[in-house]
Amino acid sequence: MTPAEPLPSRILIYGVYGSGKTTLAARLSRLLGIAWRPVDDLTWEPGWREVPMRVQRERIAELCRRKSWILDGAYRDWLDIPMASADLIVGLDFGRWLTLRRLLRRTARLVSTGETICNGNRETLSSVLSSESIILWHLGSFGRKRRRMRQWAAASPGPRVLLFSTPEELDAWVAGLPVSSPEAGPRRR
Structure with a gap:
């Protein structure tokens, strides 16, 4: 973000499994002071029962009506909802082997x-x-x-899209963001 650009207040983080969406969401929430809502909390009930799609859409719509939010992903069946109100999409376009390695390591842990x-x-x-x-x-x-x-980054019909192809590019961008408050911790709501 440049000094002339307003800070986004509704951020969708998008990427494949293992790209670091949840880690980035927690990091941005802490830095920017914006509430982060983990998508998995909205879409899975105890016992790995999937929330009915109608209810998922209602939950996502309610969250996206708020003034500010961070989502750590989006499912195809309700992607239209955050796309309609996001200020920024952060695309984690990391390579297959990096993301698979991260996913395997996380899953094993x-x-x-x-x-x-x-x-x-x-x-x-x-x-x-x-x-x-x-x-x-x-x-x-x-x-x-x-x-x-990549289609969004080439010609986004809506929100601004930042596409990162390496973790180093992402880290450099995050390092340039203004900090909301030094004592702000991850905010999950």
Whole structure:
């Protein structure tokens, strides 16, 4: 962001699984003082029960009516909602091997520690080896999400799009953002 540009207050972070969307959302929330709402909290109930799509759309619409927000992702079935009100899309267009390596490392950690992810859910070895594995989701959606981000960056019909192809580019951009307050911590609402 340049000094002449207003700071965004409604930010959609978009990328493939393992690109670092949630990590960036927490970081931006802390720096900019904007509330971040993890998408997984809105779309999964305990026991890995998916929230019905109608309810997901209602939840996302309610959040996107607010003055400011950060979302760490968007599902195809309700992508239109944040796209209509976002000020900025941050596209994490990192390579397949980097994102897959990150995803494998994170998944292995979550399986081994039993750490909760959202609404009390946990990754298990059986979930990783199932047909609904996040690793399979990564492999199946990588090309589609990458094409979508690149199309937005080339000719966004709506919000401004910043596309980062390396973590170093992203870190340089974040380092140039003004800090809201030094004691601000991650804000999840």
